[in-house]
Amino acid sequence: MHESGDVRIPIGPQHPALKEPESFLISLRGEKITASSVRLGYNHRGIEKACEERTYTQGLYLIERICGICSHSHSTCFVQAVEEIAGIQVSPRAKYMRTLIAELERIHSHLLWLGVAGHEIGFDTLLMYTWRDREVVMDLLATLTGNRVNYGINTIGGVRRDINSKQKEEVLKAIDILEERTKYYIDLAKNETTLLKRLQGVGVLSYEDAKKLDAVGPTARASGIERDVRKDDPYAAYAELDFKVISVNSCDVYGRTLVRLGELMESYSLVRQIIRKIPDGPILIKSPRKIPAGQAVSRYEAPRGEDLHYVRANGTEKPDRVKVRAPTLANIQSVSKMLEDRYLADMPIVIAAIDPCFSCTDRLVSIRDTKSKEKNTVAWETIRLKGIAWYKDKGIDFISLNKKLTKLF
């Protein structure tokens, strides 16, 4: 909790250390953080509501644009839910294709994260190297799907593009290059003093705290929790593939780096298995435009952690309700715990270590009175006045500032 004697620093909504608008309020005693709180809501785009206005096919492209990095994660999670409601059995080849793109996406996301982490600790050489290598997998995705981001390969009933033997060879060749590079990064992470000194013991989240705060993905696995949807509740083709769940017990940012590097190696082996095992057959099964009434929850292991979609259909062309729980929403609570009693300078890397995506996370909360069941709506003018009062409380008076400005000119 924020105490009155401490220095309070607002970090964000606009801040050089943050990549997206979000607001952290940090209480400081000297250089040490005593308390921190996060405030989301600067990036709300109303995607869930917009999905209700669109058909399933149109909604798919909107869902894909929730996140630029894990676009395939969101769209697969959504189509899985819709297919479950409609009772569509996707062909094995389509399932393998989805898994292939998912693993390539994981490779690109983890390489991107490694670069961002390097940048946050002032190790920009690492950023340049990893992002250069990331281009290899980005080109691969462009060849396979027709786009570098927002691949648009999923559709209800299967996938839209097939893989041919020439592309298979290209994938294997690129994976060989990336594996060699990743081995170098693993060696670097284990030996490079800059990384070790800067990351070890930073942003500690104990096993108990990770469990209590419901951390997901690499954040949880770095705290010793072996939780991976691909293993626990296999979807797509993961049940037929052989892979390990990487987890370490160091509980810090260094552990999160090792988990992601380990997962990269697992992804390479998965991609090779997929290329070897991919069965022949159709890639698309024709699906009805109208999805029968029903509801489904779909789970997916996105690069950042478990992604969850809930879809309710009402028998028309448009969904009745779509709910998205992005992995960052599950991880964001743990940031306050990681920052406790740490130095202010560690804040950027600790926040970056959960690989946050705030625009995926932002949600609208509507308040209902439990007795009268009435929705509590707030008028625009009320919000404005509330904002002015909030700043006045912090010692900033816009009205007097305005008067001063008009006097000046």
Added chain:
Amino acid sequence: MSRPGKIARLLIQSLFKKPATGNYPVDRSGMPEGFRGKLKFNAGMCIGCKMCMRDCPSEAIEIRKLGEKQFEAQINLAKCIYCGQCVDSCPKKVLEITAEFELARLDPAQLKVIFNDGNKDSPKG
């Protein structure tokens, strides 16, 4: 064992490597086969079912009837998200995707491209 400056060897190696970036305006071979760029509309084959209009996520395409079995398409390049769903939705393979990606225009009116007979696009504005 930790050893400082382990990355230094790689840095020196990089001095003698060719750049990782492409020579863009001169070399335009960067787009892979099957890249989803600007749409092409073969007017003569259109039956006017308007499935593309129904499925378009961004309302970028509009099919208009000109006469008996004659249709024209207006594609708004600024609205189009280049997903290629209209190509999949079309039952007669009227629409196709090209690899053209340099679509920026100075005049916003030129972003509305109209395709009618003869497979030609005539930017209006």
